[in-house]
Amino acid sequence: MSEMQQYVQDVLDLVKKRDPDQVEFQNTVKEVLTTIVPVLEENPKYKAAKLLERMVEPERIVTFRVPWTDDKGEVQVNRGYRVQMNSAIGPYKGGLRFHPSVNLSILKFLAFEQVFKNSLTTLPIGGGKGGSDFDPKGKSDNEVMKFCQSFMTELYRHIGPHVDVPAGDIGVGGREIGFLFGQYKRIRDAYDSAVLTGKGLTYGGSLTRTEATGYGLLYFVKNMLDSKNISLEGKTVVISGAGNVAIYAIQKAQEFGAKVVTCSDSNGYVYDPNGINLDVVKQIKEVERGRIKEYVNRVQGAEYHEGCRGVWTVKCDIALPCATQSEIDLDSAKTLAANGCKVVGEGANMPSTLEAIQYFLDNKILFAPAKAANAGGVAVSALEMSQNSERLSWTFEEVDERLKGIMKNIYENAKKYAEKFGDPDNLVMGSNCAGFVKVAEAMMAQGLV
Ligand code: NDP
Numbered sequence: 001m002s003e004m005q006q007y008v009q010d011v012l013d014l015v016k017k018r019d020p021d022q023v024e025f026q027n028t029v030k031e032v033l034t035t036i037v038p039v040l041e042e043n044p045k046y047k048a049a050k051l052l053e054r055m056v057e058p059e060r061i062v063t064f065r066v067p068w069t070d071d072k073g074e075v076q077v078n079r080g081y082r083v084q085m086n087s088a089i090g091p092y093k094g095g096l097r098f099h100p101s102v103n104l105s106i107l108k109f110l111a112f113e114q115v116f117k118n119s120l121t122t123l124p125i126g127g128g129k130g131g132s133d134f135d136p137k138g139k140s141d142n143e144v145m146k147f148c149q150s151f152m153t154e155l156y157r158h159i160g161p162h163v164d165v166p167a168g169d170i171g172v173g174g175r176e177i178g179f180l181f182g183q184y185k186r187i188r189d190a191y192d193s194a195v196l197t198g199k200g201l202t203y204g205g206s207l208t209r210t211e212a213t214g215y216g217l218l219y220f221v222k223n224m225l226d227s228k229n230i231s232l233e234g235k236t237v238v239i240s241g242a243g244n245v246a247i248y249a250i251q252k253a254q255e256f257g258a259k260v261v262t263c264s265d266s267n268g269y270v271y272d273p274n275g276i277n278l279d280v281v282k283q284i285k286e287v288e289r290g291r292i293k294e295y296v297n298r299v300q301g302a303e304y305h306e307g308c309r310g311v312w313t314v315k316c317d318i319a320l321p322c323a324t325q326s327e328i329d330l331d332s333a334k335t336l337a338a339n340g341c342k343v344v345g346e347g348a349n350m351p352s353t354l355e356a357i358q359y360f361l362d363n364k365i366l367f368a369p370a371k372a373a374n375a376g377g378v379a380v381s382a383l384e385m386s387q388n389s390e391r392l393s394w395t396f397e398e399v400d401e402r403l404k405g406i407m408k409n410i411y412e413n414a415k416k417y418a419e420k421f422g423d424p425d426n427l428v429m430g431s432n433c434a435g436f437v438k439v440a441e442a443m444m445a446q447g448l449v
Contacts (some may be wrong), residue, residue, distance in 0.1 A: 002037070002041070003047075004037050004040040004041050004044075004047065005037055007040065007047050007052065008033045008034060008036075008037060008040070008052070011029075011033060011052045011053060011056060012026070012029060012030055012033060012034075014053065014056075015029050015056050019105070021105065022104065022105035022108060022109075023105060024105045024106050024108075024109040024325065024326075024350075025105045025106075025108040025109045025112065027109065027350075027353075027354055028109040028112050028113055028350060029056055029112060030354065031350075031354055031357070031428070031432075032112070032113075032116060032432050032436070033052060035428060035429040035432040035433065036429075036432055036433050036436045038421040038429075038433065039433050039436060039437060039440075043440070045444065046440055046444070049444060049448075051440055051443060051444070054443065055086065055115075055439070055440075055443075056112070058083050058084060058085045058086075058108065058111065059084050059085065059086060059087060059092075060084040060158075061081070061082070061083050061084070061104070061108075062081065062082045062084075062155075062158050063079060063080065063081050063104075064079075064080045064081075064154040064155075065077060065079070065080070065154075066078040066079065066080045066132060066134065066147065066150050066151050066154070067150060068143075068146045068147045068149075068150045069146060070139075070143050070146075071140055071142060071143055076147075078132050078133055078134040078147070078151075079132060079133055080130070080131075080132045080151050080154060080155065081102070081104065081107050081130050081131060081132065082128065082129075082130035082155060082158055082159070082164070082166075083104075083107045083108055083110075083111040083128055083129050083130060084111075084128045084158075084164055085108075085111035085112060085114065085115050085126070085127045085128055085129070086115040086126050086127045086439060086443075087126035088126060088439050088442035088443045088446060089118070089119060089124055089125065089126055089438060089439060089442045090118070090123070090124035090125040090126045091125065091126055091160075091161070091162055091163055091164055091165055092126045092127060092128030092163070092164035092165070093114070093118055093125035093126060093127065093128060093164070093165050093166075093167070093378060093381065093382070094110065094111055094114040094118075094127055094128040094129040094130070094166065094167070094169075094378070095110075095129060095130075095131075095166065095167045095168050095169030095172065095198075096129075096130045096131045096132075096166045096167070096168065096169055096172045096176075096180075097110070097129070097130075097131035097132075097169040097170045097171060097172065098131055098132050098134045098135070098136050098147075098170070098171035098172050098176065099131070099133070099135065099170050099171045100133050100134075100135045101133075102131045102132060102133045103133070106325070107129045107130060107131060108129075109325070109349075109350065110129040110169075110349055111127055111128050111129035112127070113127075113349055113350065113370070113371055114127035114128065114129055114378070115127030115435075115439060116371055116431075116432060116435030116436060116439065117370075117371045117372070117374075117375045117378060117435065118375075118378055118382075119434075119435040119436075119438045119439050120371065120372055120375055120410050120413065120414070120431060120434055120435045121375050121378060121379040121382065121406055121410065122406070122409060122413075123379060123382040123383075123406075124382075125165075125378065125381075125382050128164055128166070129169075130155070130166055131169065131171075131172070132147075132151060134147050134151075134171075135171070136171045136172075136176070137171075141175070144175065144176060144179065145179045148176055148179035148180045148183065149179060149182075149183040151180065152179075152180045152183035152184050152187070153183065153187065155180075156183070156184050156187050156188060159184075159195055159196075160192065160195055161192050161193075161194040161195050161385070161388075165194060165195060165196065165197060165381075165385060166180075166196055166197075167196065167197040167198045167377075167378070167381050168198040168244070170243065170324065172198075173198075173244060174198065174199075174200055174205075174210070177196055177197075177198045177199055177200075178199070178200055178203075180196060181195070181196050181199055181203065184196065193388035194384075194385040194388035194389060197209065197381035197382075197384045197385060198210075198381065198384075199384070201393075204384070204387075204388050205384065206380055206381075206383055206384035206387055206393070206394070206399055207393070207394065207395065207396040207399050208380055208396055208399035208400050208403060209377075209380045209381065209384055209399075210244065210248070211248040211251070211252075211400075212248075212376045212377045212379065212380035212381075212399075212403055213244065213245045213248065213249075213347065213374050213376050213377030214244070214245050214246065214247060214248025214249035214250070214251065214252060214322070214347065214376075215248055215249075215251075215252045215376060215400070215403060216373075216374065216375065216376015216377065216379065216380075216403055216406075216407050217245070217249050217252075217320065217322070217345055217346075217347045217368075217373050217374055217376065218232075218249060218252035218253055218256060218345075219252075219376065219403065219404050219407035219408070220345065220368050220372060220373040220376075220407045220410065220411055221318070221320070221343065221345040221368055221373065222256065223407065223408055223411040223412075224343075224345075224366055224368055224411060224427070225343065225366070227415070228366065230343075231257075232253065232256040232257055232258045232318075233256070233257035233258070234257060234258070234259070235258045235259070235317040235318050236258070236259050236261060236315070236316045236317050236318070237253050237258045237259065237260045237261070237316060237317070237318045237319075237320060238260075238261060238262045238311060238312070238314050238316040238318070238319045238320070238341075239253070239260055239262055239263055239276075239319075239320045239321075239322055239347075240262070240263070240264045240269070240308065240311050240312075240320075240321050240322055240323040240327055240348075240351075241263065241264060241265070241321075241322035241323030241324070241347070241348065242263045242264060242265050242281055242284075242285050242292045243265075243285065243322070243323070245322040245347045245348065245374065245377075246263055246322035246323065246347065247278065247281060247282060247285065247286070249320055249322050249347050250263065250276055250278055250281070251278055253320070254275070254276075254278065258318070259275045260275060260276045261273060261275065261276065261314060261316070262276070262311050262314055263276055263281055263292060263295075264292060264308045264311050264323060265285075265291060265292040265308070265323075266308055266323075266324075267291060267292070267293065267306065267308070268292070268293060268304055268305050268306040268307055268308060268310070269292070269304070269305055269307075269308055269310055269311040269314075270292055270293075270295045270296065270302055270303070270304055270305075271302065271303045271304075271305065271314055272295075272299060272301065272302040272303075273301060273302075274301055274302075277295075277299050280295055280298050280299055281295065284298075292304075308323065308327070309327070309332060312328060312332035312335055312336055313335055313339070314339075315339045315340060316336070316339065316340070316341050317340065317341065317342055317343065318341065318342070318343040318344075318345070319336050319341050319343070319344045319345075320344075320345050320346075320347050321344070321346055321347060321348050321351035321352065322347030322348050322351075323348055323351065324348050324349075324351065325348065325349055325350045325351060326350065326351065326352075326353050327348065327351045327352075328344075328351055328352040328353065328356045329353045329355070329356055330353065330355040330356050330359055332356065333352065333355075333356035333359040333360060334359065336365075337359070337360075337363055337365060341365065342365060342366060343365065343366045343367075343368075344360055344365055344366070344367050344368070345367075345368035345373050346368060346369055346370035346373050346374060347370070347373070347374050348370065348374070349370050349374065350370055351370065357369070357428060361425075361426060361428065364425070366425065367427060367428065368427060369427055369428045369431055371431050371432070371435060372410050372411070372414050372427060372431035375406075375407075375410055376403055376406070376407055379403060379406045379407075380399060380402075380403055383399055383402060383403075410431070411427075413430075413431075413434040414427045414430035414431035414434055415427065415430055416430070416434070417429070417430040417431075417433040417434045418430030420433075421433065
């Protein structure tokens with residue numbers, strides 16, 4: 001083991017010793033640190049400055065009580081969090097997740113990923129993540145509003161346009177951002193548009209923000225495929241999820257001429273051999289907030305299967321996981337490959353386990369890692385902040401063009417580092433190194449903080 005490999009191992013041991021139960025966080029730290037050894041070898045000053053030890057420790061974590069009353073008048077109590085991971089290159093930036101599975105390990109993993117993802121966008125934003133174990137599913141608009149108002153009544157003191165700028169994530173879409181923004185404005189008595197992103201278009205939101213993560217994923221995958229002279233035209237695509245990322249990934253994949261045959265939610269998946277009818281999915285998920293199972297009652301020839309993991313057994317050329325973390329394990333990765341899948345692009349955050357990623361890399365499956373491939377959402381969030389500062393709104397086409405340019409840059413930067421360190425198709429290593437270098441240099445320049 002080289003000196004820098006040993007350094008990385010020591011830091012991984014430290015992370016495990018400090019928080020033995022935070023498995024998701026340990027996994028993401030391992031995923032990043034084991035791939036940046038070549039950068040550490042070029043820069044021994046990072047080890048001397050204990051840079052990795054500092055990076056794995058969030059600058060600040062806030063947890064708080066969120067009391068609210070449901071429609072029956074009963075008191076409910078949830079737990080709220082904000083993990084402010086790293087502000088070396090800009091204010092903390094990252095989404096809020098409302099889901100019963102939310103805990104500190106998951107939020108630290110997401111915040112750690114966010115630091116390097118945001119760096120990759122080349123925009124001046126640090127990394128953070130937050131949320132609550134509140135489950136918006138099945139709640140009335142009134143209950144969601146009460147919860148959001150109570151959540152913001154504590155969170156407001158920790159955020160601000162130059163401090164920390166949250167956005168949406170699982171369970172937090174336009175409706176929730178609206179309620180959160182309203183309460184922030186009321187408490188602060190100031191119109192700080194750029195305190196949250198993902199806002200509605202009538203109050204400071206950016207055109208293309210809703211579409212950005214899904215579109216950005218397809219732009220990234222297209223760049224990767226173009227470099228191999230492979231076209232998306234006529235390819236069969238399997239997508240998981242039926243939320244914000246999945247819906248706009250389906251839309252752009254279809255625009256590029258691919259045939260998307262699946263989508264899913266946490267109960268099961270839909271297989272439509274004729275290609276997913278996106279209008280039906282949008283009606284069920286965006287308007288009715290229903291279950292994806294409904295799809296088969298409205299579209300002839302489609303099948304519904306219980307259990308979301310089954311989606312990876314469907315034969316395809318390209319798989320785009322867009323639901324949640326760890327949805328592709330080693331078995332699913334092997335099944336995908338055995339069925340002829342040649343490309344995997346991650347729309348969700350860390351949807352593939354470490355073993356699955358290694359399997360894809362070892363088996364020459366073209367792999368677009370989340371940190372790079374799903375950075376379009378946060379990139380357009382940063383563009384939303386720019387528009388708020390300018391007090392101007394750009395057109396859909398203008399934002400979309402910038403998004404395309406950003407995704408191309410991210411791809412080329414990841415590719416550049418992958419080539420530099422001798423593994424040209426390893427965009428996991430390439431994007432981790434590219435994202436890491438900028439944060440590391442900014443931290444070194446700012447002294448021991
Ligand atoms: P949404 O809440 O809009 O949609 C999430 C989708 O995933 C839903 O279909 C949901 O089904 C499904 N899902 C959630 N949890 C699970 C689970 N445990 N097992 C199976 N399916 C599940 O979220 P987004 O589309 O915004 O986010 C999806 C992923 O993309 C997340 O990993 C998020 O961190 C990541 N991401 C999102 C960005 C954004 O701009 N929104 C930006 C970058 C990354 P159900 O309705 O049953 O819960």
